[in-house]
Amino acid sequence: MALIDLFGEDFVAQGRQIRTEPIQQRSAARLTALLDAAAEVVDEVGFDRITTAMVAERAGASIGTVYRYYPDRVAVLEGLRERAVLRFRQRVADLLKETQPGTWWEAVDCGISAFVELYRAEPGFRILHFADRERAQSSVPDQLDSGFFANQIAGVLSEEFGLSGGPDLIFRLEVAVEMADSLLSRAFTWNTEGDERFIAECRRIMHDYLVGYYGPDA
Numbered sequence: 001m002a003l004i005d006l007f008g009e010d011f012v013a014q015g016r017q018i019r020t021e022p023i024q025q026r027s028a029a030r031l032t033a034l035l036d037a038a039a040e041v042v043d044e045v046g047f048d049r050i051t052t053a054m055v056a057e058r059a060g061a062s063i064g065t066v067y068r069y070y071p072d073r074v075a076v077l078e079g080l081r082e083r084a085v086l087r088f089r090q091r092v093a094d095l096l097k098e099t100q101p102g103t104w105w106e107a108v109d110c111g112i113s114a115f116v117e118l119y120r121a122e123p124g125f126r127i128l129h130f131a132d133r134e135r136a137q138s139s140v141p142d143q144l145d146s147g148f149f150a151n152q153i154a155g156v157l158s159e160e161f162g163l164s165g166g167p168d169l170i171f172r173l174e175v176a177v178e179m180a181d182s183l184l185s186r187a188f189t190w191n192t193e194g195d196e197r198f199i200a201e202c203r204r205i206m207h208d209y210l211v212g213y214y215g216p217d218a
């Protein structure tokens with residue numbers, strides 16, 4: 001498996017929350033406009049206060065148009081979250097292609113760089129945390145959570161860079177992803193460009209944690 005395959009077609013979620021699958025170009029553009037509007041509103045008021053009426057007003061659409069694609073505000077937020085995840089995966093894939101990492105750490109670091117870039121440039125990227133509260137209560141595996149990512153990444157790092165695979169690698173990568181997610185989210189809590197201290201510390205902690213188990217990344 002090539003490293004970039006981790007973020008290829010077979011790893012893409014299919015937008016489970018859309019009520020009507022847009023087929024025509026006009027419908028696709030309308031859906032994009034709704035999600036763009038939702039992203040702007042999320043940045044302004046947060047995902048706890050967003051309503052479908054706010055999304056409709058920001059998009060210049062009727063409330064009926066919103067309900068055509070999304071049955072409620074939760075579905076809008078989940079649709080926005082899925083889009084953010086897909087864009088994150090695409091950015092990681094682009095970075096892997098651009099940098100051609102020579103070590104397992106360089107490959108992992110592409111994920112950190114992608115996260116930072118999108119937090120700075122992608123409206124509504126904080127939506128990634130929308131499912132955090134519901135995750136522990138759900139009996140359905142979430143293909144967008146850290147455990148799913150860790151499982152996919154573990155296979156690639158084992159195959160491409162010779163890390164010892166199996167449950168231990170998956171678990172440690174999930175721990176690393178959770179730490180990185182917390183620190184990077186904190187970096188952008190009050191600073192739209194990100195607090196460089198938290199970003200740098202995220203890299204150091206994540207690197208040192210994994211090196212402690214898998215040795216130098218040379």
